[in-house]
Amino acid sequence: MKKRVTLKQIAKELEVSVSTVSKALKNSEEISRDTKDKIQAFAKLYNYRPNNIALSLKNKKTKNIGVIIPDIVHHFFTTVFRGIEHYAGKRGYNVMICVSDESFEKEVLNMELLANGSIDGFIMSLSAETQEKNDYNHLNEVLNQGIPLVLFDRVTDDVLCDKVVINDEEIAYQAVFSMIKSGKRNIALVTTERYFNVSTNRAKGYEKALKRNGIEFNEKLILTLPYEKADDFVISKFFDENEIDAVLCVNEIFAIQCMDIVQRQGKKVPLDVGFIGFTNGILSKYSVPKLTTVAQHGERMGEMAAKLLIDRIENDLEGNFKTEVISATLIQRGSTIN
Amino acid sequence: MKKRVTLKQIAKELEVSVSTVSKALKNSEEISRDTKDKIQAFAKLYNYRPNNIALSLKNKKTKNIGVIIPDIVHHFFTTVFRGIEHYAGKRGYNVMICVSDESFEKEVLNMELLANGSIDGFIMSLSAETQEKNDYNHLNEVLNQGIPLVLFDRVTDDVLCDKVVINDEEIAYQAVFSMIKSGKRNIALVTTERYFNVSTNRAKGYEKALKRNGIEFNEKLILTLPYEKADDFVISKFFDENEIDAVLCVNEIFAIQCMDIVQRQGKKVPLDVGFIGFTNGILSKYSVPKLTTVAQHGERMGEMAAKLLIDRIENDLEGNFKTEVISATLIQRGSTIN
DNA sequence: TTGTATGCGTTATCAT
DNA sequence: ATGATAACGCATACAA
Numbered sequence: 001m002k003k004r005v006t007l008k009q010i011a012k013e014l015e016v017s018v019s020t021v022s023k024a025l026k027n028s029e030e031i032s033r034d035t036k037d038k039i040q041a042f043a044k045l046y047n048y049r050p051n052n053i054a055l056s057l058k059n060k061k062t063k064n065i066g067v068i069i070p071d072i073v074h075h076f077f078t079t080v081f082r083g084i085e086h087y088a089g090k091r092g093y094n095v096m097i098c099v100s101d102e103s104f105e106k107e108v109l110n111m112e113l114l115a116n117g118s119i120d121g122f123i124m125s126l127s128a129e130t131q132e133k134n135d136y137n138h139l140n141e142v143l144n145q146g147i148p149l150v151l152f153d154r155v156t157d158d159v160l161c162d163k164v165v166i167n168d169e170e171i172a173y174q175a176v177f178s179m180i181k182s183g184k185r186n187i188a189l190v191t192t193e194r195y196f197n198v199s200t201n202r203a204k205g206y207e208k209a210l211k212r213n214g215i216e217f218n219e220k221l222i223l224t225l226p227y228e229k230a231d232d233f234v235i236s237k238f239f240d241e242n243e244i245d246a247v248l249c250v251n252e253i254f255a256i257q258c259m260d261i262v263q264r265q266g267k268k269v270p271l272d273v274g275f276i277g278f279t280n281g282i283l284s285k286y287s288v289p290k291l292t293t294v295a296q297h298g299e300r301m302g303e304m305a306a307k308l309l310i311d312r313i314e315n316d317l318e319g320n321f322k323t324e325v326i327s328a329t330l331i332q333r334g335s336t337i338n
Numbered sequence: 339m340k341k342r343v344t345l346k347q348i349a350k351e352l353e354v355s356v357s358t359v360s361k362a363l364k365n366s367e368e369i370s371r372d373t374k375d376k377i378q379a380f381a382k383l384y385n386y387r388p389n390n391i392a393l394s395l396k397n398k399k400t401k402n403i404g405v406i407i408p409d410i411v412h413h414f415f416t417t418v419f420r421g422i423e424h425y426a427g428k429r430g431y432n433v434m435i436c437v438s439d440e441s442f443e444k445e446v447l448n449m450e451l452l453a454n455g456s457i458d459g460f461i462m463s464l465s466a467e468t469q470e471k472n473d474y475n476h477l478n479e480v481l482n483q484g485i486p487l488v489l490f491d492r493v494t495d496d497v498l499c500d501k502v503v504i505n506d507e508e509i510a511y512q513a514v515f516s517m518i519k520s521g522k523r524n525i526a527l528v529t530t531e532r533y534f535n536v537s538t539n540r541a542k543g544y545e546k547a548l549k550r551n552g553i554e555f556n557e558k559l560i561l562t563l564p565y566e567k568a569d570d571f572v573i574s575k576f577f578d579e580n581e582i583d584a585v586l587c588v589n590e591i592f593a594i595q596c597m598d599i600v601q602r603q604g605k606k607v608p609l610d611v612g613f614i615g616f617t618n619g620i621l622s623k624y625s626v627p628k629l630t631t632v633a634q635h636g637e638r639m640g641e642m643a644a645k646l647l648i649d650r651i652e653n654d655l656e657g658n659f660k661t662e663v664i665s666a667t668l669i670q671r672g673s674t675i676n
Numbered sequence: 677t678t679g680t681a682t683g684c685g686t687t688a689t690c691a692t
Numbered sequence: 693a694t695g696a697t698a699a700c701g702c703a704t705a706c707a708a
Contacts, residue, residue: 001482001483001484001656002482002483003483003484004455004483006700006701006702007701007702007703008701008702016678016679017678017679017680018679018701018702018703019678019679019680019681019702019703019704020677020678020679022702022703022704023678023703023704026703030677030678031677031678032677032678035677035678049450049453049454050454050701050702051454051455051700051701051702052454052455052456053391053394053395053400053455053456053700053701054395054455054684054700054701054702054703055701055702055703056391056684057391057392057395057683057684057685057686057700057701057702058683058684058701058702058703058704059684059702059703060684062391064434064456072416072419072420072423073413073416073417073420074416075411078410078411078412078416079411081410082410082411082437085410085435085436085437089436094434094436094451094452094456095434095435095436096402096432096433096434096435097423097433097434097435098423098427098432098433099420099423112387113432114432115387116387116388116389116390117342117389117390117391117392117685118390118391118402118432144339144340145339145340145341145342146339146341253620253624256624257624260624260626263626282591282620282621283620283621283624286591286594286595286598286621286625287624287625288598288601288626318339344684344685344686345685345686345687346685346686354694354695355694355695355696356685356686356687356695356696357686357687357688357694357695357696357697358693358694358695360685360686360687360688361687361693361694364687368693368694369693369694370693370694373693373694388685388686389684389685389686391684391685392684392685392686392687392700393685393686393687394700395684395685395686395699395700395701395702396685396686396687396688396699396700397686397687397700398700455701
């Protein structure tokens with residue numbers, strides 16, 4: 001077992017000083033060809049690699065970015081993460097990841113943990129609890145310490161930093177409008193019980209589309225479901241008691257679940273009821289019929305978030321925060337068209 | 339913008355030495371009650387937190403573990419990752435994550451990157467290319483440097499280290515056997531084109547189940563599909579040309595895709611054709627009918643991997659490597675039973 | 677051309 | 693009870 005070799009050891013072995021070794025390995029002009037050759041050969045032989053931790057301490061730059069997301073077994077978040085990881089890798093950054101599990105407390109803990117010098121900046125999406133509590137002290141504190149932060153998707157106006165979002169309201173509008181155009185009038189909205197900025201924005205787009213097209217907003221056509229494990233019975237009842245010919249769901253799972261129940265009730269999709277869901281995940285592509293979805297382009301969001309963050313880290317920018325809006329896309333599939 | 343305060347700054351401000359501050363903050367007996375109070379109060383006021391990087395350098399322990407997986411937008415891997423993250427967190431470890439994208443080169447690069455002192459140990463699952471090339475120098479090198487490594491799921495006998503796997507062969511045997519018991523005889527296997535140890539083991543269990551129950555192995559009933567985007571036509575042809583009444587698929591997507599095609603051919607599931615797939619992911623729960631699956635208990639695998647790794651890190655163990663086998667579970671759903 | 681000294685933030689050892 | 697010094701691994705300004 002050969003431990004990693006250090007500059008010191010090379011210096012000792014070759015009977016030169018540490019700084020000579022350091023310079024030689026950087027091919028410095030100061031060092032003679034001979035010594036450089038000797039040192040470089042030796043370093044290569046022993047597979048010398050500078051110690052990252054030491055570099056971080058010296059440079060006060062870790063080349064790590066911290067990502068905090070509410071959940072990891074989650075199509076959208078992992079897609080964004082993929083974008084972050086790819087882009088960060090290209091610019092020489094590594095990624096540390098923490099999962100808040102939708103918990104405020106974990107989010108705070110994770111931030112504190114990583115803010116202790118481990119990372120140069122944060123990319124995060126707020127936990128459900130955080131959005132509900134409306135408490136962003138931990139974010140503002142980190143920003144105060146000069147650590148850059150980029151929020152994506154689940155963001156808030158109460159924190160001044162770079163952000164990456166999609167045009168939730170607008171795309172919801174378009175989604176509903178597309179269903180109206182195809183003759184639907186009794187359009188339901190299935191949304192989350194818990195508060196999320198994105199759900200709210202999607203609901204706004206939904207309402208606006210109705211109003212602009214002369215359809216009265218009917219509160220009865222709003223179904224709110226718990227974030228996890230929605231009860232089939234509740235959904236069934238909802239579709240029994242209301243005359244509904246189209247549905248916008250704020251996520252994919254709700255849509256798939258509702259579509260299944262509606263079909264078991266003997267209704268035809270999309271003929272009797274049309275469906276559109278947010279999140280163009282794996283469920284949408286394998287459902288019967290395939291689900292029309294709003295593609296959020298998570299990978300692009302991740303890349304953008306990483307770009308904003310790294311640019312800020314490397315240029316020591318202050319203030320002048322940007323909010324980048326990624327345009328979502330409506331992907332028409334069998335749940336709305338034949 | 340208040341940058342983080344350091345021991346040095348506290349020392350200067352309070353006109354004591356750095357070491358006094360350090361000791362006081364550790365509540366050392368050496369320091370008088372008075373000075374301790376003063377220093378602790380000051381530290382609290384300025385929210386002092388020791389710098390992680392400096393600690394890592396000093397202790398030669400980063401309290402980070404590196405995870406390298408082939409893909410992140412992937413139910414099984416993220417489930418394992420969740421287990422890792424949870425367990426590691428409990429023991430005070432953070433997680434750095436790199437994605438190999440099934441590429442040998444990226445896997446090597448990522449390992450080298452993290453092995454430069456950033457982490458205390460690795461947890462990984464081999465990329466497809468690595469398994470195909472059968473080249474594990476990068477793993478052995480890391481082990482040689484004294485960095486612990488735990489492999490999970492996609493493992494190899496060519497590397498001596500701790501491992502966590504499931505009983506692939508046995509559970510495949512059980513899965514097939516359960517279908518035989520329910521009267522199926524013409525059982526197909528849908529597996530991956532590319533080489534994976536797990537696919538091979540599952541195929542072994544499949545064959546063994548046939549043989550032990552007096553069913554002749556028929557090569558024609560093996561369908562190999564590309565890992566991504568399998569062609570509907572190929573699958574359709576396969577089920578047209580062969581008389582098949584049950585199918586074991588080495589992953590969930592294959593199963594869902596095949597089941598859909600078979601149903602569109604007018605066959606009834608599970609009456610005409612039964613389906614079992616590996617990976618108890620989200621697709622299985624929302625398909626029609628719901629898919630009978632092999633639950634790999636990814637979260638438990640992750641926890642186990644993290645435990646093995648951290649135990650090894652903290653106890654400086656050498657040799658005596660363990661392979662923990664997690665027992666998979668067959669979850670019966672609508673694709674095999676009514 | 678090479679080497680010495682200093683510092684990054686922390687802790688441990690050894691004075692005082 | 694407090695402080696000076698060295699060390700972790702590296703880079704750099706400055707000296708020789």
